Amino acid sequence: MSTKKDIEKGLEEAAGWNPMRTLSGFGVRSNHLYIAGLVSIGFSVVTWLFSRGKNDSRSQSDRWGLFVGEWAPTLFAVGVGLKLEESKK
Numbered sequence: 001m002s003t004k005k006d007i008e009k010g011l012e013e014a015a016g017w018n019p020m021r022t023l024s025g026f027g028v029r030s031n032h033l034y035i036a037g038l039v040s041i042g043f044s045v046v047t048w049l050f051s052r053g054k055n056d057s058r059s060q061s062d063r064w065g066l067f068v069g070e071w072a073p074t075l076f077a078v079g080v081g082l083k084l085e086e087s088k089k
Contacts, residue, residue, distance in 0.1 A: 018085075019081075020078075020081045020082055020084070020085040021085055023078070023082060023085075024082060024085050024086065028082065029082065029086070030079045030080070030082040030083040030086060031079075032079075033075045033076070033078050033079030033082060034075075034076065034079045036075045037071070037072045037073075037075035037076040037079065038072075040068060040069070040071040040072045040075060041069070041072050043068050044065050044066075044068040044069040044071075044072070045065070047064045047065060047068050048061055048062070048064060048065030051064045051065075
């Protein structure tokens with residue numbers, strides 16, 4: 001009977017590459033990405049405010065804020081993936 005670790009090992013071998021392990025090997029930790037996610041939320045607000053002051057149309061300002069705002073969920077998701085990788089060690 002296979003254990004959970006055997007199944008995970010088999011899946012990793014089938015994929016051939018674990019991006020979370022690679023990031024972890026470079027020294028990136030989950031906390032780094034959580035902080036980056038929070039910074040990107042603040043940066044989204046700042047870019048929105050600055051673009052509003054440049055006589056851009058409102059839609060252009062909203063696009064800038066949304067563009068940067070989309071980074072936060074990605075950074076948080078990768079942070080969770082790294083947290084899972086850290087818990088395996």
